[in-house]
Amino acid sequence: MAAKKTSENKKSYNKIFSKLKEHHKWFSESIPLIASENIPSPAVREAVATDFGNRYAEGWPGERVYAGCLKIDEVEVECMNLAKRLYDAEFADVRPISGVVANLAIYSAFSDPGDTMLAPSIPAGGHISHGKKEHAGTAGFVHGLDIMFYPFNAQEMTIDVDETKKRVTKMAEAGKTPKIAMFGGSLFLFPHPVGELAEFLKGYGMHINYDAAHVAGLIAGGRFQDPLREGANTMTMSTHKTLFGPQGGLILGSAAHEESIKRAVFPGLTSSHHINNMAGKAVAFAEALEFGKKYAAQVIKNAKVLGESLSSEGFKVLGESRGFTESHQIALDVLQYSDGGVAEAELEKANIIVNRQLIPGDIKAGRNYFHPSGIRLGVSEITRLGMKKSEMQEIASLIRQVVIDGRDTGSVRSKVKELRKEYQKVRFCFRGSQLGAYEYVKLR
Ligand SMILES: *Cc1c(COP(=O)(O)O)cnc(C)c1O
Secondary structure (H helix, E strand, O other), X not given: OHHHHHHHHHHHHHHHHHHHHHHHHHHHOOEEOOOOOOOOOHHHHHHHXXXXXXXXXXXXXXXXXXXXXXHHHHHHHHHHHHHHHHHOOOEEEOOOOOHHHHHHHHHHHHOOOOOEEEEOXXXXXXXXXXXXXXXXXXXXXXXXXXXXXXXXXXXXXXEOHHHHHHHHHHHHHOXXXXXXXXXXXXXXXXXXXXXXXXXXXXXXXXXXXXXXXXXXXXXXXXOOOOHHHHOOOEEEEEOOOOOOOOOOEEEEEOHHHHHHHHHHHXXXXXXXXXXXXXXXXXXXXXXXXXXXXXXXXXXXXXXXXXXXXXXXXOOEEOOHHHOOOOOOEEEEEOOOOOOHHHHHHHHHHOOEEOEEEOOOOOOOXXXXXXXXXXXXXXXXXXXXXXXXXXHHHHHHHHHHHHHOOOOOHHHHHHHHHHHHOOOOOXXXXXXXXXXXXXXXOOOO
């Protein structure tokens, strides 16, 4: 009996490792265009694999609840200092384990259940963590906030300043003045009008948070916008989308917000804060300080070229009147060929990894998350691998072959594999190990 059971267990155990290896190989032969993803350096992977991941360090450096944190404290102080330097901020809390947890800490610190928050709707680029209770959005479902959407200009693909002022004035008259104004989003082509609205919103006593989950690496590189200078009180983010991190979260603000944020993060929202990932964030922040400017510039250049190329290939690219994008993202409306869900599945067969995307107008037209009009593309990861203009043009052509021409996905997949051969190392990082970007590391 016992022996048979063990062999079943070993089968499962072996299966896990063979799937992990297959995944690494697949991604080394694919074009990864998920805008929320990036590839960390071997240095970040090394930090994440350390014993820090097996420890607890509840609380703040120097005031921990457990012993054994001497080295952890030194790394965490370094991590906070790097984050503050990277974003020119007075205060950094590096403990949130994700962007969602960082946002929830802001809701907890600066609002009460039943308060109202102003945020972008999902088709206008908002994230589910800004969402309403009826959609199980974090803000509504977990913290009990009422959500009021910003008026959005779909032509310009950004928040409408004048209409927002009118809406807020009406809400104030109705006794529903929002407590928090949330900027930032997941479909995020152009900067949000933080500078244009900050003074007006603060006039109503609102706390302004900028969710930089997607554009954190661009902001770190001095591009896109500078929310903390434009009037945002606090900034939340994920550390792994355009930043170089392992998956994690970060909150920045001024000294005035320090105590409320610290309390919300611990004990409010974390016990372990995944200390190996904290060390990985520290390495990623050092890389961003050293290489972030060049990286951000190349990301935006690549995104613009990809947008222009897709438009020349015949696609309807959003934000055309503004040059398609100022970020790492491109959004396509593919409804005339199929829909976002079908395009995503076909492209995946060709090893081109994208995600379907709700875009402005979809909800009104009765479309849903499974079959929206759009797909979203991001160039953070392929830029980190060293791709430039001519690769962007080739990728646009490959996407056309699948989505517009309906070409056999197997033949496109061969071309994708060929294109990827040259791009197997992570760039924009300190010289060191030549471990491949998707090389599988065996420790067993
Ligand atoms: C991805 C994203 C988040 C969530 O970040 P996680 O790190 O995945 O929890 C929050 N806000 C926005 C705008 C995002 O795009």
